[in-house]
Amino acid sequence: MADMSQSTPTREASPAPSSKPPLRIFRNLNAKLAATPMILTALVIFVGCSVWTIVYSFTNSRLLPKTNFVGFDQYERLWSTKRWMIAVENVAIYGILSLIFTMIIGFFLATLLDRKIRFEDTFRTIFLYPFALSFIVTGLVWQWILNPEFGVQKIVRSLGWESFTFDPLFNAEIVIYGILIAGLWQGTGLVMVIMLAGLRGIPEDIWKAAKVDGIGTAKTYTHIILPMMKPVLVTALVLISAGIVKVYDLVVAQTAGGPGIASDVPAKYVYDSLFQRQNLGQGFAASTMMLVMVVIILIPYFYLQYGGKKAK
Amino acid sequence: MDQIVNPSISIKNLDLSFGAVEVLKNLNLDIADGEFVVLLGSSGCGKSTLLNCIAGLLDVSDGEIHISGKNVTWEEPSQRGIGMVFQSYALYPQMTVEGNLTFGLRNARVPKDEIAARVEKAAKILQIEPLLKRKPAALSGGQRQRVAIGRALVRDVDVFLFDEPLSNLDAKLRADLRVEIKQLHQQLGNTMIYVTHDQIEAMTLADRIAIMLNGNVLQFASPYEIYNHPANKYVATFIGSPTMNFIEGSVHGGKFDSALGTHSLDGYDFTTPSPDGPAWLGIRPEHMATGDEAANKPIQLEGRVEFVEPLGSDTLTRVTVGDQHMWVRMDGQAQVKIGEMIPIGFSATQAHLFDTTTEERL
Amino acid sequence: MSTATQSPAKTPRGPKPKRAFSPANIMIYGTLFVVSIYYLLPLYVMVMTSLKDMTEVRMGNIFSPPVEITFEPWVKAWAEACTGINCDGLSRGFWNSVRILIPSVVVSIAVASVSGYALSFWRFKGSELFFNILIVGAFIPYQIMLYPIVIILRELGVYGTLTGLVMVHTIFGMPILTLLFRNYFASVPEELFKAARVDGAGFWGIYVQIMLPMSLPIFVVAIILQVTGIWNDFLFGVVFTKPDIYPMTVQLNNIVNSVQGVKEYNVNMAATLLTGMVPLVIYFVSGKLFVRGIAAGAVKG
Numbered sequence: 001m002a003d004m005s006q007s008t009p010t011r012e013a014s015p016a017p018s019s020k021p022p023l024r025i026f027r028n029l030n031a032k033l034a035a036t037p038m039i040l041t042a043l044v045i046f047v048g049c050s051v052w053t054i055v056y057s058f059t060n061s062r063l064l065p066k067t068n069f070v071g072f073d074q075y076e077r078l079w080s081t082k083r084w085m086i087a088v089e090n091v092a093i094y095g096i097l098s099l100i101f102t103m104i105i106g107f108f109l110a111t112l113l114d115r116k117i118r119f120e121d122t123f124r125t126i127f128l129y130p131f132a133l134s135f136i137v138t139g140l141v142w143q144w145i146l147n148p149e150f151g152v153q154k155i156v157r158s159l160g161w162e163s164f165t166f167d168p169l170f171n172a173e174i175v176i177y178g179i180l181i182a183g184l185w186q187g188t189g190l191v192m193v194i195m196l197a198g199l200r201g202i203p204e205d206i207w208k209a210a211k212v213d214g215i216g217t218a219k220t221y222t223h224i225i226l227p228m229m230k231p232v233l234v235t236a237l238v239l240i241s242a243g244i245v246k247v248y249d250l251v252v253a254q255t256a257g258g259p260g261i262a263s264d265v266p267a268k269y270v271y272d273s274l275f276q277r278q279n280l281g282q283g284f285a286a287s288t289m290m291l292v293m294v295v296i297i298l299i300p301y302f303y304l305q306y307g308g309k310k311a312k
Numbered sequence: 313m314d315q316i317v318n319p320s321i322s323i324k325n326l327d328l329s330f331g332a333v334e335v336l337k338n339l340n341l342d343i344a345d346g347e348f349v350v351l352l353g354s355s356g357c358g359k360s361t362l363l364n365c366i367a368g369l370l371d372v373s374d375g376e377i378h379i380s381g382k383n384v385t386w387e388e389p390s391q392r393g394i395g396m397v398f399q400s401y402a403l404y405p406q407m408t409v410e411g412n413l414t415f416g417l418r419n420a421r422v423p424k425d426e427i428a429a430r431v432e433k434a435a436k437i438l439q440i441e442p443l444l445k446r447k448p449a450a451l452s453g454g455q456r457q458r459v460a461i462g463r464a465l466v467r468d469v470d471v472f473l474f475d476e477p478l479s480n481l482d483a484k485l486r487a488d489l490r491v492e493i494k495q496l497h498q499q500l501g502n503t504m505i506y507v508t509h510d511q512i513e514a515m516t517l518a519d520r521i522a523i524m525l526n527g528n529v530l531q532f533a534s535p536y537e538i539y540n541h542p543a544n545k546y547v548a549t550f551i552g553s554p555t556m557n558f559i560e561g562s563v564h565g566g567k568f569d570s571a572l573g574t575h576s577l578d579g580y581d582f583t584t585p586s587p588d589g590p591a592w593l594g595i596r597p598e599h600m601a602t603g604d605e606a607a608n609k610p611i612q613l614e615g616r617v618e619f620v621e622p623l624g625s626d627t628l629t630r631v632t633v634g635d636q637h638m639w640v641r642m643d644g645q646a647q648v649k650i651g652e653m654i655p656i657g658f659s660a661t662q663a664h665l666f667d668t669t670t671e672e673r674l
Numbered sequence: 675m676s677t678a679t680q681s682p683a684k685t686p687r688g689p690k691p692k693r694a695f696s697p698a699n700i701m702i703y704g705t706l707f708v709v710s711i712y713y714l715l716p717l718y719v720m721v722m723t724s725l726k727d728m729t730e731v732r733m734g735n736i737f738s739p740p741v742e743i744t745f746e747p748w749v750k751a752w753a754e755a756c757t758g759i760n761c762d763g764l765s766r767g768f769w770n771s772v773r774i775l776i777p778s779v780v781v782s783i784a785v786a787s788v789s790g791y792a793l794s795f796w797r798f799k800g801s802e803l804f805f806n807i808l809i810v811g812a813f814i815p816y817q818i819m820l821y822p823i824v825i826i827l828r829e830l831g832v833y834g835t836l837t838g839l840v841m842v843h844t845i846f847g848m849p850i851l852t853l854l855f856r857n858y859f860a861s862v863p864e865e866l867f868k869a870a871r872v873d874g875a876g877f878w879g880i881y882v883q884i885m886l887p888m889s890l891p892i893f894v895v896a897i898i899l900q901v902t903g904i905w906n907d908f909l910f911g912v913v914f915t916k917p918d919i920y921p922m923t924v925q926l927n928n929i930v931n932s933v934q935g936v937k938e939y940n941v942n943m944a945a946t947l948l949t950g951m952v953p954l955v956i957y958f959v960s961g962k963l964f965v966r967g968i969a970a971g972a973v974k975g
Contacts, residue, residue: 028796028798030796030876030877030878031792031796031797031798031801031877032798034788034789034791034792034877035788035789035792035793035798035801035804037785037789037844037848038785038786038789038793038804038805038808038848038852039804041808041811041845041848042804042805042807042808042811043804043807044826045811045819045823045845046807046808046810046811046814046819047807047811048822049818049819049822049823049826050814050818050819052822053818053819053821053822054818065821065825109706109709112702112705112706113706115702117702117703117706121961121962123706123710124965125958125961126710126713126714127709127710127713128957128964128965129713129717129954129957129958130713130716132902132950132953132954132956132957132964133906133950133953133954134905134906134907134908134923134949134950134953135906135908136906136908136923136926136927136949137906137923137926137946137949137950140926140927140930140942140946141716141719141720141943141946142716143930144719144720144723144736144939144942144943145715145716145719145736147736147939150731150732150735150736150939151736154735154736155735155736155737158735185712185713185716189713193965217698238813242812242813245815246815246816246817248817248908248909249908249909249923252908252927253908253927253930253931256931266817267815267817270817270820271817271820271909271913274820274821275913280821283817283821284818284821286817287815287817287818287820288818290815290817290818291814291815291818294813294814294815298810298813364868367868367872368871369868369871369872388871388874389868389871389872389874390871390872390873390874390875391874394872395872396868396869396872398865398868398869399865400863400865400866401865402863402865402866402868402869403866403869404866404869404870404883404884404888405888406887406888415870415873415875415883416872416873416874419873419874419875419879420874460869463869463873475865
């Protein structure tokens with residue numbers, strides 16, 4: 001104790017609480033240093049880069065970014081481009097269907113696995129393994145399965161149904177459904193696992209109460225359990241939605257946007273504008289529109305989160 | 313209370329707020345060397361916060377903290393000369409008992425043989441020598457808390473801080489360890505500050521108890537004083553189980569008027585010269601006499617039994633007097649029937665009077 | 675069973691008779707079985723196709739097993755498949771991916787775990803705000819940040835290099851990993867941290883000596899998350915690297931979707947399987963930890 005009081009004579013002498021406290025910036029200095037990468041990422045990349053792109057989306061930059069502001073010209077051009085309209089339409093169809101099917105299939109599979117069945121781990125492993133694979137691998141394998149010369153179409157025809165046609169990847173009208181099949185195969189397992197975690201979080205007493213009240217299993221799931229899982233459902237919804245807007249790899253691998261431009265999506269439109277067609281302004285405007293889409297999706301999410309807290 | 317010349321711990325005008333929430337308000341406390349002080353209060357009263365401030369785990373908003381004569385307000389916890397024991401034991405799970413005991417000393421670069429000597433001594437005092445090579449997961453709750461105490465012990469400090477150390481243990485073990493902590497204090501003679509919400513722990517362990525509410529110390533006195541002369545209605549209610557009975561009325565010229573009649577307060581030691589006005593009269597259930605004894609008491613009432621809780625050693629009886637419910641602690645052998653009318657008596661010397669508005673003792 | 679010995683007239687007594695094949699069970703297992711086939715089919719098709727030679731691929735259908743098993747496509751995919759003028763197979767992409775993977779995983783986890791630790795125990799003014807920006811940032815489409823990042827990397831002189839890509843993976847891995855670690859450290863009792871401070875350990879001392887040893891499981895979860903995520907990345911690989919260090923996914927796509935030459939479907943499928951092999955092995959080996967990783971990232975988020 002003795003040497004300690006010697007080592008801090010100034011503090012010992014400080015009598016009144018009104019004397020200056022240690023400098024604020026240096027308090028917790030290590031923590032601030034350690035968090036620097038996080039702060040830089042948040043401010044420079046997530047905020048800074050996004051704002052930069054939004055600002056430059058109002059310029060007529062082509063090969064290089066220029067500060068020649070042209071107002072909403074890029075956006076007007078964007079929304080009058082057929083290719084962009086197709087891309088938006090595709091992502092809308094893909095998004096809505098993928099949301100509906102992933103949620104339904106994911107919940108359905110989760111309830112099946114929740115029934116205290118045997119081989120639960122095996123089934124779960126089977127349903128989830130596609131999620132471990134990249135969209136490139138997913139796209140390529142479904143490209144092969146849906147190949148009309150060798151895949152499903154050929155097999156059905158060889159079974160005797162000669163006029164059977166199922167060539168989504170070569171038919172501009174239905175190509176997005178071909179991509180949807182692959183997307184569902186890859187993504188439903190994730191939603192199932194999230195839903196299953198949600199189901200397992202429901203207290204056992206709820207089931208006992210439902211049983212005592214004589215409510216059937218299916219009805220318990222739809223009327224009691226599902227409403228209780230609201231936070232999990234919202235999370236799953238947000239995860240799927242955020243993923244949908246970013247869909248890129250899958251399309252590149254499975255169809256490369258074809259046939260023609262029939263399976264183009266906004267993410268691909270942005271990439272091509274920025275790095276293939278030297279049309280930076282269009283790329284910036286299109287990516288800003290992607291951000292707007294995400295914001296539109298996220299607003300109800302925050303509303304639901306906020307509303308959920310208020311209800312408690 | 314202010315007569316302590318060289319306080320071991322001295323807290324001066326301490327303020328702590330989190331944003332707009334004031335947790336501690338202009339708090340002053342002087343603790344003598346070697347004293348065992350218990351900070352008692354219900355959850356949210358600021359007792360653990362105060363302990364964390366003393367330990368240096370929370371930065372104060374204003375005020376000073378002195379430990380062993382040194383202003384430690386801005387010191388790191390490890391530099392304050394304190395050892396701390398936590399409710400959840402807070403043992404480092406991946407280290408052995410020995411590793412847990414020596415971690416602080418190794419950080420302070422204490423020489424190896426010194427460390428060994430201190431560990432040996434602490435382990436002997438706490439009888440945890442056979443456990444030194446084990447991991448915390450392989451210990452029982454009581455053993456873990458012993459190791460946690462040992463971790464404070466090896467630091468060889470003047471002040472021990474206990475943050476509800478027994479709350480995670482079952483009732484039997486809690487009683488045993490309570491005795492051990494008391495013995496440890498007698499053996500070591502260190503200053504100890506002990507936070508709890510359990511009034512039995514507080515009454516049995518403390519030299520002095522500080523009863524806290526909303527960041528203020530309501531009363532800082534010996535257990536005897538707190539029980540017999542509670543400074544206000546809150547303290548009176550907080551200590552004692554079942555809680556004190558209260559009759560609303562008014563003091564008027566040495567008499568107490570209420571719906572139950574007018575009773576003389578002869579023998580009551582007033583703390584204020586002019587006590588007249590609206591007041592609560594409080595009387596502890598154990599100070600209410602029944603049966604023949606009641607007849608010998610200066611203040612007499614009659615109550616209808618509505619509820620009986622036989623505890624074996626005692627019988628707790630709830631009675632209605634007028635329109636008022638009261639608890640009465642009776643002998644364990646007492647036989648009372650629901651609906652029966654029983655005589656109740658007590659004397660003013662054992663009663664407590666509190667001002668209705670300020671709730672301060674009269 | 676007991677149903678045979680007990681006539682229904684008797685009062686119910688003892689264990690309630692259960693039927694092993696109740697309609698409900700048949701429905702549950704039947705459905706699970708059929709759905710399993712849908713999920714397993716692509717894997718089966720990949721394996722079968724990759725073991726056939728091209729004549730058999732053209733003759734048969736994609737579901738039929740190979741008449742004659744050949745490993746030729748695998749060899750070709752690994753060592754001879756062409757991307758542009760290079761014909762040294764996917765092995766190059768594989769090693770590129772390994773070279774990208776190891777530093778990216780190490781750096782991203784090191785940075786994020788320290789951030790998560792600081793956010794849990796050493797909050798400072800604004801730390802929660804930065805964290806919230808980080809989490810909201812995870813939902814911003816990457817596309818909007820791509821070009822400015824290219825500029826930043828070019829200014830730093832690391833555009834198109836391994837270092838640049840490692841930085842990008844560290845940046846975009848940060849939200850989920852920081853969340854993962856923050857949530858984990860939040861579950862560590864605060865008293866443990868307080869005890870360590872009383873024992874005189876500082877920021878790094880507590881991290882290295884107390885927190886690291888007790889958080890190995892969460893590190894494994896983070897590693898699984900990052901290895902699969904980075905291995906499967908395509909977009910960052912194609913934007914931020916040059917052809918000589920293209921990761922495996924990019925090279926795979928270039929091989930399979932190249933318009934020149936005759937399509938060798940068996941080689942393509944072997945290449946696809948080779949690329950999917952690393953995450954699949956991790957998935958099957960890690961089992962429940964993989965599930966825990968995505969659940970931790972998803973449910974708590």
